[in-house]
Each structure stands twice: as C-alpha cells, then as structure tokens.
Amino acid sequence: MTVKQISIFLENKPGQLASICRALAKENVNIATLSLADSADFGIVRMIVDDHVKGCEVLGRAGFAVIQTDVVMVTVPDRPGGMAEIMERLDAAEVDIEYSYAYALGQGDKAVLVFKFDDNAKAEAALA
Numbered sequence: 355m356t357v358k359q360i361s362i363f364l365e366n367k368p369g370q371l372a373s374i375c376r377a378l379a380k381e382n383v384n385i386a387t388l389s390l391a392d393s394a395d396f397g398i399v400r401m402i403v404d405d406h407v408k409g410c411e412v413l414g415r416a417g418f419a420v421i422q423t424d425v426v427m428v429t430v431p432d433r434p435g436g437m438a439e440i441m442e443r444l445d446a447a448e449v450d451i452e453y454s455y456a457y458a459l460g461q462g463d464k465a466v467l468v469f470k471f472d473d474n475a476k477a478e479a480a481l482a
Contacts, residue, residue: 360400361400370397400455428469
C-alpha cells in the first residue's frame with residue numbers, strides 16, 4: 355500500500371528531534387513510525403504520521419524543511435524469514451530499493467516494512 359511519508363531536514367544538534375515531537379504532539383498528530391539518519395552536519399527524519407497534511411503544516415510553521423514522499427508499506431509475518439519472502443519477490447522483479455525501515459505492531463505476529471523504491475508501481479505489482 356502506498357502512503358505518504360514526511361521527511362524533515364535538521365541541523366545535527368541536540369534537541370532537534372525533541373522539537374519535532376513536541377510540535378506534532380501539541381497539534382495531536384500521532385507518529386506511527388520514524389527513521390533517523392545523520393551525517394556530521396545534518397539529519398533526515400523520515401516518518402509516517404496519522405495526518406501527513408497536518409503534520410507537514412505543523413512542522414513547516416515550526417520552521418522545519420519538510421517534504422512528502424510516496425513510500426510503500428508491507429505487512430509481513432513477524433517471524434524468521436518473513437522479510438526474506440518479500441525480498442525474494444522484489445529481487446525477482448528487479449526492483450531497486452532506495453531505503454527501508456521497519457516496525458513491529460507489538461502483537462508479536464505482524465511487522466510493517468516501509469520502502470522507498472525507484473518504481474513504487476513495479477514494486478507493488480511484484481508484491482501483489
């Protein structure tokens with residue numbers, strides 16, 4: 355399933371992630387999952403929230419550089435080999451993965467993989 359991801363570009367200094375979380379919490383925007391990548395000077399926070407339009411507005415007003423990206427979410431069994439099965443389908447379809455992150459649903463039986471592909475439609479067809 356294709357969903358909107360919010361990407362926020364940050365200076366790599368203390369308190370930045372806390373500022374994002376506070377701004378979203380204040381406006382009742384719930385974070386489902388996030389990924390943080392950093393370098394010496396900056397970081398990129400990628401997140402899925404319950405209202406991506408409102409989330410972008412809130413973070414933009416707070417002074418953050420924000421973009422929206424289409425990503426694909428896939429639910430898999432939370433067991434050894436669950437991700438391997440998905441990866442085999444994507445490999446067979448020769449789909450290029452730009453990045454990925456994952457989270458467990460807390461029930462112990464399902465996990466969610468989030469992917470940014472070079473071709474989301476091709477990836478979704480391979481996963482159907």
